[in-house]
Amino acid sequence: MESVEVESGSFEEPTNERARALLDAAEELLEELGMEALTARAVAERAGVAKGLVFYYFGSTHELFERVLERYYARHKASLAEAFAGEGDHRERLHRVVDEYLDFMEENVTYARIVQHQIASEGPHLPLVRRHLREVLELTREMLRGITPSRGPRSAEHFHVSLSAVVINYFTYGPVLLDDALEDRPLGERRAHVHWVVDSWLDGLERHR
Amino acid sequence: MESVEVESGSFEEPTNERARALLDAAEELLEELGMEALTARAVAERAGVAKGLVFYYFGSTHELFERVLERYYARHKASLAEAFAGEGDHRERLHRVVDEYLDFMEENVTYARIVQHQIASEGPHLPLVRRHLREVLELTREMLRGITPSRGPRSAEHFHVSLSAVVINYFTYGPVLLDDALEDRPLGERRAHVHWVVDSWLDGLERHR
DNA sequence: TTTCCATTTGACCACTCGGTCAACATCCTG
DNA sequence: CAGGATGTTGACCGAGTGGTCAAATGGAAA
Numbered sequence: 001m002e003s004v005e006v007e008s009g010s011f012e013e014p015t016n017e018r019a020r021a022l023l024d025a026a027e028e029l030l031e032e033l034g035m036e037a038l039t040a041r042a043v044a045e046r047a048g049v050a051k052g053l054v055f056y057y058f059g060s061t062h063e064l065f066e067r068v069l070e071r072y073y074a075r076h077k078a079s080l081a082e083a084f085a086g087e088g089d090h091r092e093r094l095h096r097v098v099d100e101y102l103d104f105m106e107e108n109v110t111y112a113r114i115v116q117h118q119i120a121s122e123g124p125h126l127p128l129v130r131r132h133l134r135e136v137l138e139l140t141r142e143m144l145r146g147i148t149p150s151r152g153p154r155s156a157e158h159f160h161v162s163l164s165a166v167v168i169n170y171f172t173y174g175p176v177l178l179d180d181a182l183e184d185r186p187l188g189e190r191r192a193h194v195h196w197v198v199d200s201w202l203d204g205l206e207r208h209r
Numbered sequence: 210m211e212s213v214e215v216e217s218g219s220f221e222e223p224t225n226e227r228a229r230a231l232l233d234a235a236e237e238l239l240e241e242l243g244m245e246a247l248t249a250r251a252v253a254e255r256a257g258v259a260k261g262l263v264f265y266y267f268g269s270t271h272e273l274f275e276r277v278l279e280r281y282y283a284r285h286k287a288s289l290a291e292a293f294a295g296e297g298d299h300r301e302r303l304h305r306v307v308d309e310y311l312d313f314m315e316e317n318v319t320y321a322r323i324v325q326h327q328i329a330s331e332g333p334h335l336p337l338v339r340r341h342l343r344e345v346l347e348l349t350r351e352m353l354r355g356i357t358p359s360r361g362p363r364s365a366e367h368f369h370v371s372l373s374a375v376v377i378n379y380f381t382y383g384p385v386l387l388d389d390a391l392e393d394r395p396l397g398e399r400r401a402h403v404h405w406v407v408d409s410w411l412d413g414l415e416r417h418r
Numbered sequence: 419t420t421t422c423c424a425t426t427t428g429a430c431c432a433c434t435c436g437g438t439c440a441a442c443a444t445c446c447t448g
Numbered sequence: 449c450a451g452g453a454t455g456t457t458g459a460c461c462g463a464g465t466g467g468t469c470a471a472a473t474g475g476a477a478a
Binding site for chain 1: 338343370374381399402410412413
């Protein structure tokens with residue numbers, strides 16, 4: 001046997017023990033030292049294994065990185081699915097999605113960083129990022145159906161970009177502007193802010209009808 | 210004589226012809242090929258000059274990059290200064306700032322990319338980026354004085370992060386989600402969206418008073 | 419003309435990277 | 449036990465990087 005299978009679409013944890021160790025090591029390095037530290041040598045050393053195994057199981061560092069990305073995405077999608085389930089009018093549902101989105105980001109700041117990094121640098125993983133971002137856009141589109149016009153400046157696409165911007169950028173720009181942005185109290189304050197923002201939009205949309 | 214002087218704070222175009230050629234070449238490479246392409250060799254070749262001159266005039270590629278960044282920042286500040294000047298109530302002024310901000314981004318998408326890249330990757334130029342971003346925050350803070358509470362979820366800091374997120378992210382995330390995001394018609398639509406968003410916030414703030 | 423020094427060059431160095439591969443280890447099966 | 453398949457190693461390679469520096473250049477002053 002050789003190399004971990006990659007079925008486009010869903011993500012599956014590697015059954016192989018070593019492959020999994022490498023994947024875990026890669027994710028840890030990403031969390032602790034950032035994207036530049038993710039070299040074949042470093043990952044292998046972290047996993048306590050020879051460098052050659054990275055290529056034996058994943059073929060290239062590119063592929064390894066994509067697997068890590070897909071793992072994050074799987075979690076993100078699971079998180080969103082949870083939020084989209086359940087009842088309530090659209091205002092309630094939207095607030096629930098926002099809460100879930102914020103919860104996820106609080107526990108996966110690195111994910112936000114990676115995505116923003118790839119997008120900003122038009123990195124080699126942009127195609128993968130694009131595919132997943134479009135999936136998420138589709139979910140938002142569905143949720144906002146009937147609330148927003150189907151085209152124009154108040155379309156779902158624009159609100160999707162704006163909402164995800166307001167959520168994500170706090171976790172990347174926040175720590176640059178504020179010293180304690182990622183501590184409990186400021187995070188709670190931000191959460192209140194985002195909910196307020198969403199309400200102001202919904203109010204505006206209703207009034208505009 | 211040697212190496213271009215760097216006074217922290219303001220930016221001055223290098224008087225020396227070669228230094229300026231290198232700086233221009235660096236900026237062009239950044240625009241055309243992205244950040245990874247910015248190597249000492251590439252810049253020198255582009256400027257039609259030997260590699261050694263990069264280090265003769267700038268000391269290191271790091272310094273060269275910072276000079277390019279500072280040049281962008283100088284333009285950004287000039288653009289903002291223009292927007293902040295002039296009269297009108299706060300709603301008018303805010304809309305004028307938004308327009309200026311969007312104008313600037315339309316013509317400096319690369320700038321948005323660089324900043325977001327540095328922030329997302331906690332790159333080596335983060336200290337410089339931080340210094341300038343905080344300056345801009347200070348301007349926003351001043352403009353919103355009296356409109357927003359001084360603390361809490363509706364403070365100027367939160368609106369600053371949200372507004373800049375809504376503006377900037379369209380230029381980075383937009384092209385990933387939409388195929389024609391940076392063409393004239395979609396850009397105009399986005400502009401209308403941002404103005405609508407600002408109005409919804411101002412309405413919300415007034416109603417909440 | 420001679421001298422001097424800022425300027426300019428590009429070969430060179432040390433280093434790190436991704437990736438290859440022959441050799442070796444381990445294990446399962448006939 | 450024998451032997452082939454599977455898994456594992458790390459020395460090695462080529463490419464590309466930032467940075468150094470002795471040597472060449474050239475213009476201005478004496």
